[in-house]
Amino acid sequence: MKAVVLREVGGPLAVEEWPEPSGTVVDVRAAGVNFADILIRRGLYPQMPELPTVLGNEVAGELDGQRVMALPRRAGGYAERVEVDPEWLFLLPDNASFAAGAAFLTTYLTAYIPLTRQVRVSPSSTVLVHAGSGGVGSAAIQVARHLGAKVIATASTDEKRAFVRGLGADEAVGYDETDDLRVDVVVDPVGGEVFTRSLPLLNPLGAILAIGFAGGLWVDPSVQWLVGRNAAVVGVYLGRLMKLQPQLVHECAIELLALWAQGAIDPVVGATFALDDAGAAHALIEAREHVGKVILEPGLQR
Numbered sequence: 001m002k003a004v005v006l007r008e009v010g011g012p013l014a015v016e017e018w019p020e021p022s023g024t025v026v027d028v029r030a031a032g033v034n035f036a037d038i039l040i041r042r043g044l045y046p047q048m049p050e051l052p053t054v055l056g057n058e059v060a061g062e063l064d065g066q067r068v069m070a071l072p073r074r075a076g077g078y079a080e081r082v083e084v085d086p087e088w089l090f091l092l093p094d095n096a097s098f099a100a101g102a103a104f105l106t107t108y109l110t111a112y113i114p115l116t117r118q119v120r121v122s123p124s125s126t127v128l129v130h131a132g133s134g135g136v137g138s139a140a141i142q143v144a145r146h147l148g149a150k151v152i153a154t155a156s157t158d159e160k161r162a163f164v165r166g167l168g169a170d171e172a173v174g175y176d177e178t179d180d181l182r183v184d185v186v187v188d189p190v191g192g193e194v195f196t197r198s199l200p201l202l203n204p205l206g207a208i209l210a211i212g213f214a215g216g217l218w219v220d221p222s223v224q225w226l227v228g229r230n231a232a233v234v235g236v237y238l239g240r241l242m243k244l245q246p247q248l249v250h251e252c253a254i255e256l257l258a259l260w261a262q263g264a265i266d267p268v269v270g271a272t273f274a275l276d277d278a279g280a281a282h283a284l285i286e287a288r289e290h291v292g293k294v295i296l297e298p299g300l301q302r
Helices: 035-042 098-102 105-118 135-146 158-167 192-201 223-229 238-244 246-262 275-286
Strands: 002-006 013-017 025-033 059-063 066-072 081-091 126-129 150-154 171-173 183-188 202-210 232-235 269-273 293-296
Touching (some): 059 098, 098 269, 105 202, 105 246, 135 183, 158 171, 238 246, 269 275
Parallel strands (some): 150 171, 202 232, 269 293
């Protein structure tokens, strides 16, 4: 079968012949591209796989005549077929595209679990979502709105700020326009300076969700500062949670599927690429020019 293979850190993403998977195998119709994939390609992911490898930790496709979404057992989603863990296999809603299915599980679980299980969000809350036009950001806006919160989102351009307002954000601002804000929860997939500058924005009993470091690694805040401000930093790492508390993650996935069916949330697919263009998909994300989720479609022609 054909798959996108990464042979060395920093190397190209090239379509090659790859051994057929075994076990529970999904015919891939769409694969989600996540920032973790880019970190692996750069050699910066904390748990690096053995190379060569096929990236991709979420897919949508067909299994025994059924339309499904799944989380692969050992990554490998950038391919025509992939082995999946039956525990992390879900039916794709009838009216949903394969691309939307590949944009759903990882992104929405990453936003939903901390907003419903790790912090308190209510109609009296104000939630600041950084990188609101990205995959996790767009999911977090929808989830926070569903919970009744006021949502402020950051985005880097006028076009992206218009996009996040269309998703339901009450306000959209630039990253340099946040210093006067006071919020209860910060959703931060950016890290780096954005994380550091967000800490003083927290109201008493507020929390910042440290989800990712697309903008650079975190500088650890002083515990004394957090104690003095009655504030919290909450870590979010879906992969470890899936291993240690799979029942909780599965429960959240079922809740999210119900919200999708109700129309309360809706995955945003920003761009689709053929397998041969996986490098271009990564480049689009690295240039921060995308909105929503970037998807690879094995059946798509260049």
